[in-house]
Amino acid sequence: MSSIPFLLFIICVFFSERVFGVEGGEGTYPLAYITGPQILENSTHIPTGFYTFRHVETGKYLQFIDFDNQVVPTDGANSTVFNGTLWTVKWHGDDEYGGKNYSIHHLNKVKYDKCISTRWDHHRGLDDAAVMWQCEVDNITRNDINFDIYPGFKGVYNESAPRPLQRRKRHLEPRYINTYESIRQDKQQWLFMRADPSETPLWSNVRFDPKTGENRINGPMIEPDREKDQHSGRHLFYLVSAAHLWNMVPRCIYPQASYEFDFTPNNTGVTALDHCFWGNTSQLWEATLWKPENFPLGYTPNPMYVDDQVVSSRFLLWNAHTSPGSTVMWWGILVAFTFIVWICHH
Structure with a gap:
């Protein structure tokens, strides 16, 4: 289940870069x-x-x-x-x-x-x-x-x-x-x-x-x-x-x-x-x-921009200075684990 939100995230990032990222500017160069x-x-x-x-x-x-x-x-x-x-x-x-x-x-x-x-x-x-x-x-x-x-x-x-x-x-x-x-x-x-x-x-x-x-x-x-x-x-x-x-x-x-x-x-x-x-x-x-x-x-370095100095909860909370992919992946794993526990409980 964690792969679905991660893929949706990648798709959203791709289209936001292509459509919204430069407000009609030059964009990337192939x-x-x-x-x-x-x-x-x-x-x-x-x-x-x-x-x-x-x-x-x-x-x-x-x-x-x-x-x-x-x-x-x-x-x-x-x-x-x-x-x-x-x-x-x-x-x-x-x-x-x-x-x-x-x-x-x-x-x-x-x-x-x-x-x-x-x-x-x-x-x-x-x-x-x-x-x-x-x-x-x-x-x-x-x-x-x-x-x-x-x-x-x-x-x-x-x-x-x-x-x-x-x-x-x-x-x-x-x-x-x-x-x-x-x-x-x-x-x-x-x-x-x-x-x-x-x-x-x-x-x-x-x-x-x-x-x-x-x-x-x-x-x-x-x-x-x-x-x-x-x-x-x-x-x-x-x-x-x-x-x-x-x-x-x-x-x-x-x-x-x-x-x-x-x-x-x-x-x-x-x-x-x-x-x-x-x-x-x-x-x-x-x-x-x-x-x-x-x-x-x-x-x-500014401590805000050094990953080693970010609190350990960075994987469970959204943090703009860490990898967005890692954050979404961990959220996906947490949701999947919660869903499995819920099924076993019922």
Whole structure:
């Protein structure tokens, strides 16, 4: 008897994903089992440290703007290397599928760590933008840029142009109002897919060792110098989100700012994502390693999301943080046992 409700549950989940899951959006991608491994195979390890990301066609850099925690491409005089375009890149290990997972950080003015994260558009049913969110992949350590590559230059961004949209006066779903929720770690992990998969990027005298998670430097470290263009190397990559890599079309960072997603807190500026296409130079970024550095990682999991810390009654009570299939199966066994006892009793 327990198999009947379990099968009904699976059928309901299937149809809810196909019909209701993305509210008329793109849905799943049937060839994800091919594109996912291809992304992983063509991605590579890079040294950890401080980077800039310059778009090869427009010359714009990915920029952090402290006002409302924005990540948008630079414009005008800001299209240069300065602390607002320097990012901390950390490694988070290779997953069981071969993913080489990195996170991209920046501290705001009060030294809170923000990570470039993948945002889900529930209207279109896809990952639509790169945004700055509170870090989940590393929520303890904070690593500030320990050098000033452009002394005296603080940027010329005018916070009123372009101005983030004002919140519209209409009802918003509670989870999209300026609140904090834990998110999946893959939404803050990125893959560096090589522009030329046949080549392995080399970084002057720096080599990254994935066995230890640290850089190995042969000889003296190259001190960063913007005017002399002195750094530890630069290479071209697609910046691929690790989110939905196995069930949707892979998404890459595209150099276009957006201020039009009205359920993002404060409608802050974000950078668009687009479907990844190898050979499309409009998605290529020049990553320059200005200074390699080894970073300690610190992560404290939320007890609500750790199965081992959920009370033993999780198999008998519905719990959103455990397997729904297990919950339904145990309910089915309980009902079957009760029915058998009832028959024997009568």
